[in-house]
Amino acid sequence: MDAPNQILTAAQMRAGEERLIADGTSVTELMERAGRGAADWVFRVAAGRKVTVLCGPGNNGGDGYVIARVLAERGVPVEVVAPRAPTTDVAKEARKRWGGEPVVTARGAVLVDCLFGTGLSRPLSGDLHRLLIELSYAHNHWIAVDLPSGIDADSGELLNDVLPVYSLTLALGAWKLAHWMMPAQAIMGDLRLVDIGVEPEEGAAGLSERPTLFVPERDAHKYARGLLAVIGGAMPGAGVLASRAAMHGGAGYVKLYSDHDGLPGVPPDLVVAGDPMPALATDPRIAAVLIGPGLGRSEEARSVLSWVLACDLPTVCDADALVLLEPEMLEDRSAPLVLTPHAGELDAIGNAFASSEPDRLEQVTELAEAIEGVLVAKGPDTIVAAPGRPPVFMPPAPSWLSTAGTGDVLAGLIASQLAVGETSAFQAAQNGCWLHREAALRAGPAFSASGLVAQLPAAYGAFL
Numbered sequence: 001m002d003a004p005n006q007i008l009t010a011a012q013m014r015a016g017e018e019r020l021i022a023d024g025t026s027v028t029e030l031m032e033r034a035g036r037g038a039a040d041w042v043f044r045v046a047a048g049r050k051v052t053v054l055c056g057p058g059n060n061g062g063d064g065y066v067i068a069r070v071l072a073e074r075g076v077p078v079e080v081v082a083p084r085a086p087t088t089d090v091a092k093e094a095r096k097r098w099g100g101e102p103v104v105t106a107r108g109a110v111l112v113d114c115l116f117g118t119g120l121s122r123p124l125s126g127d128l129h130r131l132l133i134e135l136s137y138a139h140n141h142w143i144a145v146d147l148p149s150g151i152d153a154d155s156g157e158l159l160n161d162v163l164p165v166y167s168l169t170l171a172l173g174a175w176k177l178a179h180w181m182m183p184a185q186a187i188m189g190d191l192r193l194v195d196i197g198v199e200p201e202e203g204a205a206g207l208s209e210r211p212t213l214f215v216p217e218r219d220a221h222k223y224a225r226g227l228l229a230v231i232g233g234a235m236p237g238a239g240v241l242a243s244r245a246a247m248h249g250g251a252g253y254v255k256l257y258s259d260h261d262g263l264p265g266v267p268p269d270l271v272v273a274g275d276p277m278p279a280l281a282t283d284p285r286i287a288a289v290l291i292g293p294g295l296g297r298s299e300e301a302r303s304v305l306s307w308v309l310a311c312d313l314p315t316v317c318d319a320d321a322l323v324l325l326e327p328e329m330l331e332d333r334s335a336p337l338v339l340t341p342h343a344g345e346l347d348a349i350g351n352a353f354a355s356s357e358p359d360r361l362e363q364v365t366e367l368a369e370a371i372e373g374v375l376v377a378k379g380p381d382t383i384v385a386a387p388g389r390p391p392v393f394m395p396p397a398p399s400w401l402s403t404a405g406t407g408d409v410l411a412g413l414i415a416s417q418l419a420v421g422e423t424s425a426f427q428a429a430q431n432g433c434w435l436h437r438e439a440a441l442r443a444g445p446a447f448s449a450s451g452l453v454a455q456l457p458a459a460y461g462a463f464l
């Protein structure tokens with residue numbers, strides 16, 4: 001993972017900093033780099049208006065004194081509120097170099113929160129919490145340095161119930177997990193990274209990189225681009241929706257297997273066939289299978305799932321298939337597998353595979369190992385995990401996606417990318433998520449799942 005894309009735990013961040021220090025960079029120099037880098041952003045946001053820097057007792061507060069000094073040198077009116085004296089040597093030194101006198105409270109245009117960063121280990125005490133909220137009301141722009149104060153850097157939990165919502169968060173040296181994990185992600189505002197020279201950390205999680213998608217070869221034909229089999233079920237609409245999405249997700253041919261009379265909303269260019277069993281068992285042109293959307297949870301659905309998985313084709317399991325899944329069904333498989341659970345379905349998989357890990361990222365990583373496949377843990381902070389490699393976070397997508405049927409669209413897209421067969425299943429899953437997000441960005445507010453599908457060709461175009 002490139003350094004600018006890596007996402008670190010607080011401990012990994014400390015290790016990265018310690019390596020820089022061992023290689024001869026002083027802590028003071030690191031704080032100077034962090035403070036100066038952050039001050040550049042604050043300077044631009046302030047545009048000459050009054051800035052208040054709230055400094056805490058640790059090194060996050062130390063960064064704040066550097067920011068205050070640099071802004072003052074550049075002619076910006078700046079005041080410092082410091083409810084606790086600095087406790088670390090570097091922060092004491094930074095305060096000395098700033099050389100000013102803190103005030104008890106302040107008003108202004110821009111509040112710079114340097115109360116706590118990665119060192120916060122418990123909720124803000126009553127006085128500090130009140131001060132932070134009071135200062136947030138007394139300013140119109142809110143910048144968090146490294147992290148908003150009051151959140152846990154590793155879990156993204158809010159340690160205090162009410163916290164300000166920031167307009168900008170400046171991550172120092174590297175992203176921390178909380179920058180990309182809910183609920184903290186929702187209060188970050190825009191995110192910018194300040195480089196202080198931290199190197200890539202072995203095994204660190206990362207941000208998914210924007211992909212370039214496949215264009216059919218000059219001599220391509222529909223089978224060469226990948227034939228995707230979508231297995232229908234008791235609720236046929238979901239399979240149709242997933243198929244319609246898959247038709248715009250890269251695959252050359254999408255076939256929906258359903259014996260339902262009068263399928264709703266089938267476009268003329270979607271091929272519908274009856275029993276999938278003969279084809280899956282014998283047709284070598286089938287490049288991938290999608291099962292789950294609208295499958296139902298009956299005994300019959302369970303045996304169809306079991307049979308489809310036993311065919312050992314590259315497979316995406318979504319929705320009902322995730323609830324019906326049992327470890328034995330995966331035992332003899334070697335073909336790529338992608339599971340796309342939302343939070344409730346992730347719990348069901350956790351139960352089936354006896355994983356009680358409470359931390360979401362740990363659980364997703366553990367389950368990817370257990371299923372020996374790719375896990376796409378969907379939601380406002382989607383994580384994609386695969387065995388033997390660090391997980392990646394997808395960039396936040398519009399919350400308008402929280403509407404029925406968008407999960408079917410995502411499953412169709414991932415399955416389509418899997419059928420194309422140009423990348424690993426891990427990358428196919430990320431490609432599907434990128435397409436899904438891009439279509440949502442283009443669909444505007446209050447779209448339906450069909451509205452999302454309508455944006456897919458243009459969304460695909462954004463990755464060529």
Ligand SMILES: NC(=O)C1=CN([C@@H]2O[C@H](COP(=O)(O)OP(=O)(O)OC[C@H]3O[C@@H](n4cnc5c(N)ncnc54)[C@H](O)[C@@H]3O)[C@@H](O)[C@H]2O)[C@@H](O)CC1
Pocket residue numbers: 017027030031032034035056057058059060061062063088115116117118119120121122123124125145146147172173196
């Ligand atoms: N260590 C380094 O080399 C660098 C650190 N930097 C900054 O340093 C920050 C981390 O600094 P620290 O480890 O000093 O931690 P913080 O400044 O985040 O917290 C300071 C200390 O406060 C105490 N504390 C924790 N929770 C508290 C609470 N609720 N109420 C009162 N006190 C509490 C803890 O002892 C903690 O270590 C980073 O987020 C970043 O801003 C940057 O300057 C870059 C270089």
Ligand SMILES: Nc1ncnc2c1ncn2[C@@H]1O[C@H](COP(=O)(O)OP(=O)(O)O)[C@@H](O)[C@H]1O
Pocket residue numbers: 319342378379380381382396397398399400401402403404405406407408409410436
């Ligand atoms: N608040 C949100 N912000 C961003 N994306 C969301 C949000 N809520 C849901 N999504 C996305 O929308 C999709 C919903 O999928 P799912 O819950 O399976 O819905 P359905 O079963 O109705 O199709 C997932 O891709 C999920 O990541």
Ligand SMILES: [K+]
Pocket residue numbers: 060113114115116117144145146147148149
């Ligand atoms: K902070």
